[in-house]
Amino acid sequence: MLDRNLVANNLETVLEQLHKRHASEDMLSEMNKLSAVIARRRELQTKTDELRSSRKKLSKQIGGLMREKKLDEVDAIKTEVTTIGNRLDLLEDERKDLQKQEDDLLHAFPNLLDARVPEGTSEEDNELIETWGTPRTFDFEPKEHHILGEEMGLYDAERAAKIAGARFSILKGDLARLERALIQFFLDTAEDNGYTEVLVPYIVNRDSMTGTGQLPKFEEDLFKLTSEIGGMDGFLIPTAEVPVTNMFRDEILNEEDLPIHLCAFTPCFRAEAGTYGKDTHGLIRQHQFHKVELVKITKPEHSDAEHHSLTDHACGILQALGLPYRKMRLCAGDTSFSAQLCYDLEVWLPGQNKYREISSCSNFGEFQARRMKTRFRSKGEKKPKLCHTINGSGLAVGRTLVAIMENYQQDDGSVDIPTVLQPYMRGKTKITLQD
RNA sequence: GGUGACUUGGCCGAGCGGUUUAAGGCAACGGUUUUGAAAACCGUCGUAGUUAGUAGCUACCGGGGGUUCGAAUCCCCCAGUCACCUCCA
Helix, strand or coil, X not given: CCCHHHHHHCHHHXXXXXXXXXXXXXXXXXXXXXXHHHHHHHHHXXXXXXXXXXXXXXXXXXXXXXXXXXXXXXXXXXXXXXXXXXXXHHHHHHHHHHHHHHHHHHHHCXXXXXXXXXXXXXHHHCXXXXXXXXXXXXXXXXXXXXXXXXXXXXXXXXXXXXXXXXXXXXECHHHHHHHHHHHHHHHHHHXXXXXXXXXCCCEEEHHHHHHXXXXXXXXXXXXXXXXXXXXXXXXXXXXXHXXXXXXXXXXXXEHHHCCEEEEEEEEEECHHHHCCCCCCCCCCCCXXXXXXXXXXXXXXXXXXXXXXXXXXXXHHHHHHCCCCEEEEECCCCCCCCCCCEEEEEEEEECCCCEEEEEEEEEXXXXXXXXXXXXXXXXXXXXXXXXXXXXXXXXXXXXXXXXXXXXHCECCCCCEECCHHHHHHHCCCCEECCCC
């Protein structure tokens, strides 16, 4: 959420930023509207405060007069207070309405972009930061992972479609084990890098989804429960970012508790996955997938360094697995709603002959923290300050499985297991056709 | 799922319709004292809105609504916590 004072006092800056995000004319006029709403709300705020103040004083007088048994004077004041009360009710209704408009509008605008974010509208304009590893040269035609999986008899999309629908999958045997091995390896690596594991709910309420920015704008991307939880709408999480970051919603942390480094394994559920007609085969784009997420809560002055070290941690995993990748700085048009700066890691997929996103590491600055009211207090300082929030995949499990299958495939249709994963695979060195 | 008790500032805890502008204590912070520390004493000590303002005013006592001239206090709905019962992995 944007700072309402920034909108009120520095509308030009905000409008410039919206231009950089390629905001529509509608959005620009909405922003102008917001600025007017804030001004009007403040006006009303002052008036209602004054009215309330005089009502309070007069009501107190009634108390005194009652004790002195001056009942005739009481009636006159009562009438006066009633008049004030009626006027107050009227203005208060308007103020509440404006306050809601103000909050709704504020929630609808994306974060301000970091100065390093390149101009651009699509992934074509993303900036290449670095490339690691050399794509292997094959002396045979490398296959896509879903072909390999089907041929091994360890990947079953058809039955998954029967029992659940399109964009679900079933893994069997060593492939299922490899998925678990990756999860375990990611969590162990995160722990070595100083992250504490948390195991969190996979269903969250509306307030949490609003806190991290999925709501109110992207409700159609989420799976919504038909049953309420705790009297509120329930949603399946699209990423562990939501439950983990929201752990600190409505909290004022101690300065010495920062930074907080957490990691979490969760399934992720995305309703939007089926809407593009892209990646219709295989594990790339599913309604349900697994991810290990890295999350940091930091002081503002440390967030940039923390963001870059988190990104390095994600890179480290790809390096340990020997998977070639490139690191991209996302352009303005590709940077997500809540982020101010984002790096995508794209892993090399020989079967597709291209790089595909496997991790997205974002610094949200104070955008999420303002929505969540996540603050910290410095020693000796009176006012609490907003924290910064950061997260990134470390890594997306299903897509890593894809990358391993495609990069480590052999001409006999088997897949070698990277050395670091072998201990998690009961010492096995390769996955072969099922007997 | 059933019944009952409860939800007040970082924590504990008063408060039972009108000098409560939320008492008091603990913790924390600043100061006096001291060679230093402890103790003692003095002071500060929730969040947010409004504002040029650490001035004033206003809101917030789990959330929402209502009664009233006036609500932390009375009523209703919802959520959460705890206890017991029931059920279950």
